[in-house]
Amino acid sequence: MTRAARGVALALLLAGASFSSPAAAAEPQPTGLELAESVEALGIAESIDGIDLAASIVPLRQERTQGSITTVQISADVLFAFGAADLTPAARGVIAGVAARLRGATGEVSVTGYTDSVGAPADNLRLSQQRAESVRAELARAAGGVQIKAVGRGEADPVQPNTKNGEDNPEGRAENRRVEISFSGR
Template sequence: MYRSLSAAAALLGLLSPTQPPPEGGEPVTAPVIDLSGKVLDANGKVLDIGERISNLDESVTDETRGTQRRIIFAADVLFAFDKATLTGKARSRLRQAAESLRKEAAGKEVKIDGYTDAKGSGSYNLELSQRRAQAVRDALGELVPGVTFTVAGHGEADPVAPNALPDGGDNPKGRAKNRRVEISFTR
């Protein structure tokens, strides 16, 4: 018993390497660690782990980063071209978003942001994005009572993909990604 106690004590630094062993025990050799060297701080940026899930055609994306949640709908799924009236398909997609809002955003503020591509005038796109965000807010307001919604239209600001190709040609896939409505809240 003394042997294991003295070994444990040596490992914990309670005995010096030259200290005699406890009565009846064997000599203990403890490792000597030199702690007189320079101490360096470990600095680094702490990043939140996020997750991003989208359906195969990326028409609906669900992102979570820390306590922030964002549901992104491609405008082409919610609206006909150049319109701000929700399609029948849009209502079923918004019902799915409403389930998440009921579970995670009850009593909290939810932001709804509308975006367009860069086709057309800036003022027209700003107004269209506002009307689209408001249409989503109206539908969700019926589905999720008790949530405060803030609505904003941003037009062609904050693109997530290039509206044009490097040679200046049209980029329909990029423009499609930029036409979107984002629903965001803190969980």
């Protein structure tokens, strides 16, 4: 099973983790362990292509608020196939949940794309810009006329190390592949 297929399958499994209203956003998100237990309870393989699902589950969506600015972080592995900027079918549902909240946004709305450190920095910067633009376009369509800017940052600003002790860190790289949507209001 490809990484894209795993992402789509996981997104469908976790559809309840995407939020469609501000009230639902207050609900706690399941932990990686809880998600892994759900995968096991549904009788889905514990590993795919040798990847331990329990160890590799990245939260579909995280949210943080600082002052009046809310930032929603979405895993790029759910939004896009590997190396691509076209949205997956699962991505549209996740983005629709965020778009509903943007209708009451005030001030600037921004979409920032990030990649991990695999590949040439210029390629990662270009890919992150294309991904940010794809999410911006879908948000604008779903939110109905909200002005949104898109920026690609490539491998800048990692949230986890791409390597640990000189070794590849797949879990960290997975967290670094993300799109962040920031807005004020609601």
